[in-house]
Amino acid sequence: MSDIIAYKIGNEIIDTQSIDARADKASATPIYFDNSDDALEVIRHSCAHLMAEAITALYPDAKFFVGPAIEDGFYYDFRASKENGEKLGEADLDAIEKKMKALAEAKNDIVKSVFSKAEVADKFKDDDLKQEVLKRIPDGEVSIYSQGEFCDICRGPHVPNSKFLRFFKLTRVAGAYLGGDESREMLTRIYGTAYADKESLKEHIRIIEEAKKRDHRKLGSEMRLFTFDEQVGAGLPIWLPAGARLRAKLEKALFKTHRKRRYEPVRGPELLKADAWKTSGHYANYKENMYFTRIDDVEYGIKPMNCVGHIKVYASEIRSYRDLPLKFFEYGMVHRHEKSGVLHGLFRVREFTQDDAHIFCTPAQIKENVIEILGFVDSIMKTFGFSYEMEISTKPAKAIGDDEVWEVATNALKQALDENGFSYGIDEGGGAFYGPKIDIKITDALKRKWQCGTVQVDFNLPERFEISYIDENNEKKRPVMLHRAILGSFERFVGILLEHTAGELPFFIAPTQVAIVPIGEAHQEYAKELASLLSELEIDSEIYNKNETLNKRIRTAEKAKVPLIIVLGDNEVANRKVALRDRTSRSQSELSVDEFLNFTKDKLNEVHF
Structure with missing residues (x-):
């Protein structure tokens, strides 16, 4: 049997040296x-400290x-910083890894100690970053974990000994603002991963x-799909x-x-x-993202979501229960303020287009x-081949x-899934500020998970904007509003799809679907004729007729x-043929x-939605 590295009571993970102090230890798993x-959560958290121990030994x-x-x-x-004053970079990861391996081989116990917050503040009185950490910790007992010559403030849990930290890899170096605040100092951040076995x-x-x-930024450049420009602005x-x-x-x-x-x-x-944003609640709950x-001395907000516009479409005329459900959709361009440190290709941008829809029912x-x-x-x-x-x-x-409204909305989602045999997880506290939701998380070819689509049940916005329908008794009733996006945003979905397919996009959305390569000048007219026939079928083609070798033109395509x-x-x-x-x-x-x-017409119809 494998070694025990921690215990679990309910949803809480407790390390081996803390379990005996728990009154409920009999229920521990x-x-x-x-x-x-x-196990990986404990191993990886401990490995972060092993990396810090190695960095301290080297710097x-x-x-x-x-x-x-x-x-x-x-x-x-x-x-x-290194001796020359430079920050650590990718070239320094090998040395840090080597030191980590040596420290892991030392098989040092990882020891937890508990002090008052005042004692810890005094112990680290000359360390400004530790003081920043302490600001985020409530008054009371504070734990410190030590291994070898290194110690740090930490809630834990950790493995009992560094011998469990043998299979790790440092993956990249990035910058990170202190506490995520763009006005604060930029710190160095090193990412890594760890597992329980080599395989x-x-x-x-x-x-x-x-x-x-498969990086979509690399593919996007090679395939000439999109670009970014500093003069235009980051995230655009x-x-x-x-x-x-x-x-x-x-x-x-x-x-x-x-x-x-x-x-x-x-x-x-x-x-x-x-x-309008004050009525919707965005002004109070989402203003920092807008x-x-x-x-003319009146404040306006650029929309971060399409909900309010669709509510106004609904409210443009009197609605009957016979009209419901009403389904409105829009490829809605929205803008959200994202911190510069989190912008990442098409995955995190400041302007994007949602495949957005709202159903009033x-x-x-x-x-x-x-x-x-x-x-x-x-x-x-x-x-698109996603699970x-x-x-x-x-x-x-x-x-x-109100809590009652939230409970009704949440139960409606659960019942819809339960009654139709869908399996699902629960993300406590992860809903939108106006209603609970179902998040659709797709898995790509590299087994990475991405949150894309969403279905949200909203009783609140119809109430706030006082929209209604006339029921069968000729009385006004409040509709429910379902917010729905399937791709999430075109930008992010295209980025995910590029990485999922390694750029080998389905025929029906490929930017250029057919590359026509005439061997010589005598074959140009036939190439143009085929391009014209394809155009009539709404198929995009490109004639590769540069003054280059045949093999080079094929490689370019x-x-x-x-x-x-x-x-x-x-x-x-x-013979009026093509070599395909x-x-x-x-x-x-x-x-x-x-x-x-x-054949191309059949390929074009390979759409199953």
Whole structure:
């Protein structure tokens, strides 16, 4: 049996040296040294301290802020400089890892000590970062964990001995503002990961290397899809022609299926008076994420969400219960203030477009509409080859509305999932400020999870804006508002899809679907004819006719991830054929023009949502 490295009581993890002090220790469940989620949390948190111990040994003047375990590893924020005054960088990771291995081999016990907050403050009186940590800790007892010559303020839990910390890898160096505050000092942050065995670590490293090759920023540049420009501003993507074609095709496919599902297209303004945001609750609960301006001495807010515009569409006329459900959708551009330190390619931007929809229905219609949305989600995710899971997020600390209303809304989501046999997790306190939600978390080809779509039940905004419908008794009743996005945002979804497919996008949304490569000048006219025929089918093609070798032109088309490549020479012109290379099936064939056009039409219809 594996060693016990910690215990669990309820949702709390307790290390081995703390368990005897617990009055409820009889109910404790052991956590063994393995790759379970609980064990990895303890291992990774302990490994963060091992890294800090190694950094201290190499750079004695180093000072440390916080070093938590995170979803796939750990990090530590600290201040340290080399002899030449430079901050630590990627080139220093090997030396730190080597020192960590030596310290782990020393098999030092990790010892917990408990002091008063005042005693700890005195112990670290010359360490400004420790004083910052103490500001975030309530008065009372404070624990310190020591291993070898290193100690740090920490709640724990940790493994009992450094011998459990053998399989780790430091992955990257980044900058991090002290406490996440952009006005404060920029600290150095080193990320790493750790496992209980060598094989799991090796697989994780393989995935990291593969992720670097699939980085959507790298692919976006190679495929000329999008760019960013400092003169324009951080977090504001610029879509190049190929990227705009990709976007337009995705939007067109989704528009068609929305209409089939009886959604009505609408469009709200991007700038609304601040009074509207005060009514909605965004001003009080979301203001720090919004941009504001003044026009004619009146405050306006740029929309971070599309909800208010859709409420006003609903309120534009009297509604009957016979009209419900009403489904409005919009490719709504929104703006949100994101700190510069968290901006990351298309994954985290300040301007993005949501595939947003709002359904106004009666309370009795909640379940059927939630199920319809989840069916919509399923068809889209299957088309793109994503598996997914669901999580219900409940009332957050910062919320509007009565507890009773939240309970009704949350139960409605649970019942919709339970009655239809869906499995789901619970994220306590993770809901939107106006209502609980179902989050759709997709898994990509590298087994990474991404939160994309969402379904939210909202009783609060209809109440705040006093919208109504006339029921069968000719009385005014309040509708329920379901907020719904499936991709989340086009920007983020495109980034995820690029990494999921390594740029090998489905034919129906590929920016250039066919690369036409004429071997010589005599084959140019035939190339132009085929391009024209493809254009009539709304298929984008590009003629690769630069003054380069045939092989180089084919390689250029392959690097651009064009799904179909046709090569045209004397035989193809004389017999009105094409030599086809299909990148998806990795096959080559010879087809007549009609056969080729029918083949592309079939490829174009490979949309199952």
